[in-house]
Amino acid sequence: MRSVCLFSALILALQGSGLSDDWASWRGPEHSGVSHETGLVETWDPSGKNLLWESPIGGRAAPIVIDGRVYLNCRTNHDVALGSPELIHAQEQVVCRDAATGEVIWDDKFNVFQTDIPAPRVGWASMVGDPETQNVYMHSVSGLFRCYDRDGKVLWERSLFEDYGKISGYGGRTQTPLIDEDRIIVGFFGLNWGKTGAPPPKMTYHAFDKSNGELLWTSQVGGPPLDTNYSNPVITVVDGQRLLVGGGADGGVHAINARTGEYAWSFNMSKRGLNATPAVDGHLVYISHGEDNIDTLEFGRIQCIDARGKGDITESNSVWRKDGIKAGYTGLIVHEGVLYVVADTGKLHAFDSKTGEELWEYSLGTVGKGSPVIADGKMYVMEVNGNIHILKVSREKCESLSKVTLTAADGNGLDEIYGTPAVSDGRVFFVTRDRTIAIGNENAGKRTQHEITPLKESDAGSEVASIQIRPYEARVFKGGEQEYTILGFDKNGRLIGEVDAEISVAEGVKGVKIDGKKLTVAEDAPEQGFELTAKSGELTSVARMRTFPPMPWKWDFEGYKGKQVPPTWINAFLKLQPSEVDGTTALIKGVGKGKPSANMWIGFPEQKGYTVQADVLMREEKRKLPSIGLTAHRYNLILKGNTGKVQVQSWAPHLRMAKEVKFRSDPDKWYTMKVTVGIKDDGAHIYGKVWERGTDEPEEWTIEAVDPHANLNGAPGLYTYSLAECYFDNVMVTE
Secondary structure, eight states, X not given: OOOHHHHHHHHHHHHOSEEEXXXXXXXXXXXXXXXXXOSOOOOOOTTSTTEEEEESOOOSSOOEEETTEEEEEEEOOOOOSTTOTTGGGOOEEEEEEETTTOOEEEEEEEOOOXXXXXXXXXXXXXXXXXXXXXXXXXXXXXXXEEEEOTTSOEEEEEEHHHHHOBOOOTTOOOOOOEEETTEEEEEEEEOOSGGGGSSSOEEEEEEEETTTOOEEEEEEESSSOSSOOOOOOEEEEETTEEEEEEEOTTSEEEEEETTTOOEEEEEEOBSSOOOSOOEEETTEEEEEEEEEBSSSSSEEEEEEEEOOOOEEOTTTOEEEEEETOOOOSSOOEEETTEEEEEOTTSEEEEEETTTOOEEEEEEOSSOOOSOOEEETTEXXXXXXXXXXEEEEEOSSOEXXXXXXXXXXXXXXXXXXXXXXXXXXXXXXXXXXXXXXXXXXXXXXXXXOEEEOOOOOOOOOOSSOOEEEEESSEEEEESSEEEEOEEEEEOTTSOEEEEOOOEEEEOTTOOSEEEETTEEEEOTTOOSEEEEEEEEETTEEEEEEEEEEOSSOEEEOOTTOOTTOOOTTOBSOBTTEEEEEETTEEEEEXXXXXXXXXXXXEOXXXXXXXXXXXXXXXEOOBTTBOOEEEEEETTEEEEEETTTTEEEEESOTTTTXXXXXXXXXXXXXXXEEEEEEEEEETTEEEEEEEEEETTSOOOSSOSEEEEESSOOOOOOOEEEEEOSXXXXXXXXXXXX
């Protein structure tokens, strides 16, 4: 068993007691919105005074700053109007700039795909950096979760859509990841496979090893989601236990153990999802919302919660609350005994953080969505409509030091601001829709360090209270091996070390052998998804595994019953169900509730150079036909029944590289569809065929589209837009 002392030393090294003036997280080094820097600018002018530099690259996320470099996730500045010659080049990007000059050091552009999120909301989540390694991490609107080194090399990547069935709405709400010790944690809800493939989806935190992207654990919190949400979690210690606390998509605040994912408590507030990021001060948690309360008729609430509890603490742990204040967007700040809240009405409220007594309110003007920052006795706070305020705030009053209004870059109206400022090395950075700005005075560029006291936890125990098998989820293609580690934790979630445990799988799992902590999958093992159980004494822990045989893969669904779908498919359970049709068993996609479009992934995201084929059938309902299609390399080949066309597309809101041709398709008639992607010097060539089933396959492709910005890989899949019932049969993936 590993030494507790060695682990304690590791944690101190990861946390660090002295940090430089990096702003590696969107809320700063302590995730609080507070900077310890002094001598900062209090007035400036966009035409020159105290303006250090301005860049024409803007966005809606917050910038982060590490070791003199500014990082931003944003959209590219291309016109996305249909018919614009720039549309084909519209993408998402990561930009790295020199903090002193604004000069771009490197950028990485990549496609937006298989999401309903429109261009103005691309680049929603802020990046996060790791001061220990200077690596930076990005969560895209298409579910790409990437780790870059400081020079822009991608060290690892996960596809949250294709691997874990992340659900994305059209609103763009995407959570910013959080680094805690050796983990990077991100929250979303989705439907994938096995036990977590069944609806309703639940808000789930996913903890990855920050060094290699290995999934360590997941933790489901709360009830069915009421909205997509973007309340970003924070870390605190309560009663000796390290907790992650965040607002949920179900309208509640939830806490889990930050090291193990074990559930701690919930506090229910709203009939809609929470978007404001909480603030913490000791055992007190502060959060707000701007929607319906669960127990009053008033809209909006500011809530102080005593985080010392277990389970549902809604009735027992309210310290104080203020109803009727709609504050649903910005993160809260606690500083020197004062809680600061920016309301949706454009007012800044100050409360005594312990009692809830309102100390004062100040009118900013209109709604603010970028969270404020406090530094050097000043608050930097923004309005959506282009106003940047610098205020001198205290317990007694609020004074205006500066107000600057930014016009739109094209001169038409005002700029827009959604991001939070960053403070680093005497500079303050703002990201607006149209630009990035750095302001500062004679202190700009001065590198200092400030002591940040690590969160005080209880001493590590020696008795193992829980175990965890890692990785939590893995997959093997064409046979292979997977090594596992089983770790033991004390009652507060502190790591004790590796433990001896026996690993087993359920009866019926085929082609799998376990030798100690190594699982070997035979090359001829069938397609299957199963759980592994690690047992140490009376303690158990579960991991998940999918095995994929060599291609070709073929599914004719004969013998499928009830709600059965292939065990490795992502986001397919209950969306597709076996049904008898025309003397055979096929998978039916009904109309159902919610948005009509759905993607189901039947492979894994690293795949490339394959062909997908299936037989499809459409029904007519209320004079409407569905659309049905196949996916390859993150491109969809779609048979559009209502319009009598075949289309290739990847980003539905803007049809960036889309092409369509006429093709008459009738209801109640089977067609065969086929799609493949070839990567050539001029980009990706997407080839699609559609023909009436039972007739000879045509030699010519029905449609060919070219994307100069090629998707080099992506999971094979199925697509539906279900205005009426549709069916899949004889699905194949071949090399």
